[in-house]
Amino acid sequence: MTGKAVMVIGGGIAGIQSSLDLANRGYQVYLVERSPSIGGRMAQLDKTFPTMDCSMCILAPKMIDCSHHHNVKTLSYSEVKSVKGTAGNFVVTVLRKPRFVDETKCTGCGVCAEHCPVEVPNEFDEQLGTRKAIYMPFPQAVPRAMTVDKNNCIECGLCLKMCQAGAVDLKQQPREEEYNVGAIVVATGFDVFDASQIPTYGYGRYKNVVTSLELERLLCASGPTGGHLIRPSDGKIPRQIAFIQCVGSRDRRFGTTYCSSICCKYSVKDAVLIKEHEPSTAVNIFYIDMRAFGRGFQEFVNRAKSEYGVRFVRSSPGEILEDPASKNLRIWYEDTVAGRIENGEFDLVVLCPALIPSKGARELAKVLGAEIDNYGFFKASDILTSPVDTTVPGIFVCGYALGPKTGDIPDSIMQGSATAARVAEILERSV
Amino acid sequence: MSELDLNFMGEVADTPRGNGILLCIQCGRCSSGCPVARLTNEHNPRRLMEMVILGLKKEILPTELPWYCLSCFTCLDRCPQGGDVGDVMFAIRNLAVKNGNIPAGVFGQAKALYETTRVINPVRSALEKRESMGLGKLDNEGLTDVQKILKKTGMEKIVASK
Amino acid sequence: MTEEEPKVGVFICHCGVNIGGVVNVPEVVKYAKTLPNVAYAEANIYTCSEAGLASIKENIKKQGLNRVIVASCTPRTHEPLFRSTCREAGLNHYLFEMANIREQCSWVHKHQMERATEKAKDLVRMAVARATWLEPQEEPELDIKDTSLVIGGGIAGMTAALSLANQGFKVYLIEKEPELGGNLRNLSRLYPTMQETHEILDPAINAIKSSDKIETMLSTTVADAKGYVGNFKVTLATPQDKKDIEVGTIVVACGAANYTPPKGLYQYGVFQGVLTQMQLDEMLKHGKVDKAPERVVMIQCVGARKGEIRAMDLAGFPKSDTARLLSKILKAKKEEGWPYCSKICCMNAIKNALLVKEKFPKTDVMILYGDVRVYKEYEDFYSQAREAQVKFVKHIEEVPPEITQTPDGKLAVMAYDALSGQEINLPCDWVILSTPMIPHKEEVLLARMLKIPISSDGFLMEAHVKLRPVDTQTDGIFLAGAASGPKDVPETIVSAKAAAARAGTLMANKKMRTEALTSVVDEEQCIGCGLCEEICVYGAHYVEENVSHTIAALCRGCGACAAECPRRAISMQHYSDEQILSQVKAALTEES
């Protein structure tokens, strides 16, 4: 019965929450996820603020609830191609990209990956770690199936031979499936601003200048370094670390004039984490406004200062220079409170980049006929009164697809549940 | 205790090239790159913008604060808010000149321009060298035009004042 | 003791390096195999991953396990996950026990690897000991009424009520004031769109009035609340009389209050021109201003972000007279105030600054701040203010601005600009104090009645700050709007719709299972002394014909009655004395 089916596009925490609330209510949910596994950005994080919960630990149970739920059908490694119809009766064509592995047979044992000769950088680890041509992005991936990355695969067939479950099928073809749903929820999340657009910070040229998402992977137990924070250039433990805020955010030159709302908070969290790992490390946060807003965060910043000795410098640095020999970084900045121009040497610099619309979000908006705002995020039909409705009736949006209107994870979760309410409101009335 | 002028920021904002003052968020990216600011604490473009916002007109216009700037535009390229610090410095200098604060060097160049259409003129030996090289004389045919323009823009008063 | 012999399966988790990096997991597995009744033991890299869960299910069937132990992390996040895995394998999920060898072992003993491994063995031994005494339990099933009570008629309560009504549920909406609207009533405009408040409130109020599913009761408060999820019995105190209603779910949308500074803080209540942002907003709304002010100074974080003097980096103090300023800082005692940043006051100050500029273009508006904490796309709103020539000055917060009055009745603010080291003196007509959103005093009573915990800063506590922001510890009760913390209008509306969704989902299912973890009375032993009824905070015991009875749905399994009962007549399902004592014995037996 179409009236009781909903399609959720995007398997991040917002999409998962929306799917769970809808499924628990009796709706049939089709959860479309472009990458091989649901989990989204939250799966890449190490810990979350302010409670310091391990991100995967609070996410994995929800991912498994979602995929095991009898009302949820997860369409991973798939993309929405076209949408026809109106609220209450949409017809959506979904392209099931070939993963060259039969999901039902594969147990995710990983034997094929052991024998695969091709090793390429792993997008999940922000290119810091590597994966094979046949891979699973991270251990807790859901669905638990390998995927073959055909443009790096050399068709040697070793995986086919080694797989006892006979799950590898290198001839798999893409196929399009049609789904009839009453409503659509968009939860396509965000991508990260390319920090190399600010040449004076040297991201992409200096090895030890990393983004905060790369830092999360370095700190994460399932990350490329097993949770040990080391310098990408020589693997040493960093002694002097600098966090630089507002890289791309609050910047008119790139059209990302908004504040991404979470960078101040997660950098204090990362600073405290680093201090817990290695108390002797000096951690400095360069900020313009320390935006630790909302309950519990100012106390968190005070503790970071007094208990952990994190140094906060009110300044946005002008430039970073690399010493070619030691690959250490000299940051030129003005401590605007002391009114002094200073430069300090650091062995690791973490840039906190702006969050921008995810690749493909603009095209999806065109396919759905939904308007986007001047930053490229989905436009809420009314910022104040209907914040999770798109401009198309029957299509809703939650999570960072709404852009900076979404703050951190609790906002994504609340918006996920809110879309479930909106769907129930329009589908209850029509049935 | 310094006396604050309420609408000094507005005055700078309305002066040509001065609009950037309204966008400044005091982040400090401009000052850390400024070659002069690294050499002396007297000059700090960010602090100067802050003083303009506060309205410290008497601490800026009659002093040498506006005249430390090289107009090398390093600050302008780094400003994330389109604050155009380099341009605002020109606006502040225009106001300083209106207030009678003009360094001798600048006044000299302005006077030379009014009298010879050039801010820098060759000494006699250099002139003779040019003629001997057959490069011809430096022509001043545009002088009447230059003086008419300076009359129209009112800059003539400033040049003729001293 | 159940009939067949207990056959225990032990699954020990590496959790990547979190456990495996400290505890020698293979050694613990080997040790587990030697324990009594242990039929199977294995290690996994991530037991919570699908591979781990698949292995548990497989071994329950293959080894015929009737007890399962997972030695990994905290039950708080993962017990439901492992329990549902046991259920899916056909095993009653109360025959399952967790040993936390991460938070209670590897994470806290990072630098003593051998002793951590020994402790992990102890914890596993204790879990196995308890497992042998575990018994299957049946979870009571409740039916859920499809009506909901929404407490609070502000924008949050109205949004939740409308959403629930649109989802087809009957709603009681109660409001303690004689009219709907809540905090927004006395605001003139709303950021970031600067819409008039009534453009938002009136449509909502009209929709509520015209909805046949919503019964609105004004000047009404909650007198008492009993019952449990699906069957709450609430007594309402209406102006005429008391009214009893039965509802399935409750949405608490009681909003928050505005902090009024104590008399004398920044001369509030002493000088006439010192006002709060709310008072300024009201003045602008009702046009009660005769002479345009020449300058308005706003001071941020009045009564917020206090608690301890912020450890600002005083070493880098600007060149003005340091000694005199340091003495002032030490004198600025720990001001009375709330520790958190209430996140709406910066935006509210900017909105009012723009309103002042709109009404009196000549007026100079200066905002003294510590950090400008606008966020999201409100940054454009902040830029809009600067372009309207509102002046933002970061002042040294350790030296609170001093307000004095000049003979002609004007005010003067003396403060220190942190970014130019200047001591500034600002003669002005009004000083506006930006104050935070703080919890209502009545909230405490409501929270006690509904058994909702209150967090350290006084707001109602959500079940999990990250993953269940609108649920509470009590099933069936949800939070909407500023009751759980300061929120702006869009966030309030999103949280209200989320609460409506969560309540709606519960009521749509009509049935619900609750924990089997409740007290059980042995009627022969019980003498009906009523001590248990007295001690029980949740009112889950009542005495009839001098025998005590448990209301399973109300009981939270805290065990107070079992401990208090002089006749030892009460025992806790799934936490019997034998189970706990066997754990204690196991803990004390020396390593053989």
Place this chain on the structure above:
Amino acid sequence: MKYAFFLGCLIPARELSYEVSVRKALPEFGVELMDMKGANCCAPFSIQSVDYDSWLALSARDLCIAEEMGMDIMTLCNDCYESLLMVNTLLKRKPELKDRTNAILSTVGKEFKGKIEVKNLVDVLYGDVGIAKVKNAIKEPFNGLKVGAQPGCHLTKPKRIHFELLRGFNELDSLVQATGAESIPYERKEMCCGGPLRDINDDLSRKVSREKLRALKDAEVQAVTTVCPFCFLQLDLGQLEVKRHFNEEYNLPVVHFIELLRMSMGMKLEDWEIKSHRIPITDLFKGRL
């Protein structure tokens, strides 16, 4: 390729060898330099500091002369280039500024239409002539001479204007490489030479040029090449001033890029040109003078 040749005022006054080298070298590439009759000063930093409208009008007047000649302008000095380019760009983009300037220009019978482009020596050599042509005009390459190229601020900044023209100092670097020399990277290459503060705050001006010289010395360059006459003055004459005031010796020979190009094309520098370099260049360029 014909250009309205905007000479500026510093070169004819104090750096004749720059003008002579340009007049000798560019014809080799088929570049014709037409003198701009009655051109006035480009209104650099000092004039802009005094009055905004005068800057727009004076620069626009030169642009009009070039428009009347129907050719793009070629400047040598960075200050002229920045002033003319900024005004040309501003008037083209902002109609209200164009009208405001034309109102002033009407008193001298001129009107800005915005038909021409403003280019400098690097644009002409790299953009219009092209690296290939420059390369095969080289007769005696410098095979690996370590040269520190000083682009000068207004060759590349403000990026906001130059950004669209994708100009940067790698154009100058590739031209230097074309002569066979090696363009050595050095710290703070984008930094100013301190020129504009000359006669306003000589002490600071010297301190800035000293930082520049120190960075060049640290990079162990054998010679410095400049495009802007102000940079030349600051780094060449500046070395004497730095020696007198700070008692530091750098003896880094400084040559205009066009002189380097001439020498690599086999042309000989005349005696007076060699003497016009305060830091002797004789031993570095033996056999080429």
